[in-house]
Amino acid sequence: MTTFVDRVVLHMQAGDGGHGCVSIHREKFKPFGGPDGGNGGHGGSVSLVVDPQVTTLLDFHFRPHLKADNGKGGAGSNRDGANGRDLVIKVPNGTVVQSLDGEVLADLVGVGTTFEAARGGRGGRGNASLANARRKAPGFAELGEPGDKLDVVLELKSVADVGLVGFPSAGKSSLISVISAAKPKIADYPFTTLVPNLGVVRVDNHTFTVADVPGLIPGAATGKGLGLEFLRHVERCAVLVHVVDTATLEPGRDPLADIDAIESELAQYGGLADRPRLVALNKVDVPDGKDLADIVRPDLEARGFRVFDVSSATREGLRELTYAMAQLVDEGRRAAPPAExxxxxxxxxxxxxxxxxxxxxxxxxxxxxxxxxERWVKQTNFDNDEAVGFLADRLARLGVEEKLAKAGAQAGDLVRIGEREFDWQPTLYAGVDFVPGNRGTDVRLEDKSTRPSAADRLEARKARRRRPEDEIEGTPETPADDQDDLDDE
Incomplete structure (x- = not known):
């Protein structure tokens, strides 16, 4: 037997973006052909979509952890990484997405309705995309952003036009089985129905859905019996039908008391006072049931209820009841405001x-x-001085350093950006035009007290050029770099 689950907690993780690539094009007679590192792919997102073939949240009860694919890293020769595949989760119509503290994030009603719950991280740019007129061969690339992490509660509320409410064994399942093609479980003991059953009813040119809500008892609004597990399934119903057992042998039970008890629970649950009501006095095929129906009908009509004598066994009164349902549903649809x-x-x-x-x-x-x-900090590789210097330039151009100074920040104060903490060291070099040095380094981050002078660095480079070609280590420098060091000094 399939288990019905209408409330689950999901732990969703979107895919991380792929890292950008640091690569320099090399070929024969062209030892330094320029940057050609590709970009990382974007991480996959996690989305919820309403599927008419899904009627329960059972799958997520056993598989609550869901993760989309990560993006692939970039590669040399300007090859971008592949994007991670999006994860599309199929949910029933009427699923409400909530945060753990009860905030409603989305109400998914209507086939095809989609909600992106967790967005995948952006892929990092490779050094080919980071090159510009000043930084012709970046020695760094951006890291991929992590994907969103989100814990949500999925709660299913049945989408039906008419809701059948009543005590256990009042005959709701039998009634829906004869007015529609639904085949609920029917037995002669209380709480036979443990899941809401939906049926489609056609009357002339009217079509509407009917929900058989599991039996309610006094105290259901506070969680007694099946309680709140199924009261939520009547929230969306436009019409409520009290199904009353007129042939019950339980002491202390009568149609008026049953209706009063159910109305009390609906009032405590709240939000249902404006729904039109019908009363179906069921099981009038039993002689005692017919007599009791005749006795209580005047009292019910005096309360403003439209009363119908019905029998699921003989199908007596079902035509009149379904026509009344169709009329109220049609009136509710016409009165509903048009979709904007x-x-x-x-x-x-x-x-x-x-x-x-x-x-x-x-x-x-x-x-x-x-x-x-915050995004720039996530994308920065703090093991690479050139990447850190690039971040400092971006923050300075955005005005972060200026605002920190106006806020009273002093050198050495702790500054937090996202999940990173820094000892703030304001510098006049940040954000101004300067020519970078060797790839992967930044002269602004060097210790001035231990940094060799520009003249010493110039002599060292000239000495390296005088050595045989096969003894030269590192990346060849251009004469322009010598003047840049002198200018920095």
Whole structure:
């Protein structure tokens, strides 16, 4: 027997972006042919999509951890890495996506409705994409961004036009089995129905869906019996039908008391007071049931209910009941506001919006918040001085250093950007035009006290050029680099 699951917790992980590649083109007679490192591929995203063939969240109960593919790293010869495959999760119609603290992230109603729950990380750029007029051969590449991690609660609320409510063994399953093609389990003991059953009913040119909600008992709104597990399935119903057992032999039970008990639970659950009600006095094929139906009908009609005597066994009164259902459903559909067309609202960024904020913390540190600075930090390889210098330039051009200074930051203060912490060292070189030195290094990060003078570096380079070609180590330097060192001095 298939287990019905209508609430699960999912742990979703989008794919990480692939790292960019550091590569220099080399061929015979061209030992330094320029950068040709490719970009990393983007990580795959995790999306939820409504599929009409899926009716339960059972699969996720046994497989709650879901992860999309990572992007592939770039390679030499300008070869970009492959993007990671997106992970598409099929969910039933009526699935509500919530955060762990109860915030509704998406309400998936309608076949094909899609929600991107976790976005894949961007791939890092290779050194070919980072080259420019000043930095002709970058000795670094960007790292791929990590994908989003998200824990969500999926909760299924049945999408039906009519909800059948009533005590256990009131005959709801039998009723839905004869007015539709649904085949629920039917037996002569309470709580036979443990899952909501949906059936499609056709009356003339009207078509609507009916939900058989498992039996409710007093205290259901506070979790007693099946309780809240299935009360949520009547939230979307436009019409509620009280199915009352007129032939019950239980002491203390009568149609009026049953309806009062169910109405009390619906009121405690909330949000259902405006739904029109019908009353189906079931099992009137039994002589005692017919007599009791005749007795309570005037009282129910005095309360404003439309009452129908029905029998699932003989199909008495079912035609009138289904026509009344169709009428109320049709009225509800006509009264519903028309669906508004999707509008794209463009909100231009404010003139003074820098895209980041600098906040002074009580412990004397400073926190920089913003999508771009945080993304740049994630993409930086801090084992490479040239990459760190490139990050400093980007932050300076964005205005981060200027805002830190205005906020009162001093040299050596702790600065946080994303998950990274730095001892802030403001420098006049950041953000200004300068010619980089050897690949993978940055003269601005060297210790000035131990750094050799420009003249000493010039003599060392001239000495290396006078050595035989096969003894030269490292990357050949150009005469322009000598003047750059003197200018930096």
């Amino acid at each position: 067309p999707t509008r794209v609202v463009i909100r231009p960024k404010a003139v003074d919006d820098a895209g980041f904020t600098v906040e002074a913390e009580p412990d004397g540190s400073y926190t920089v918040r913003g999508s771009r600075p």
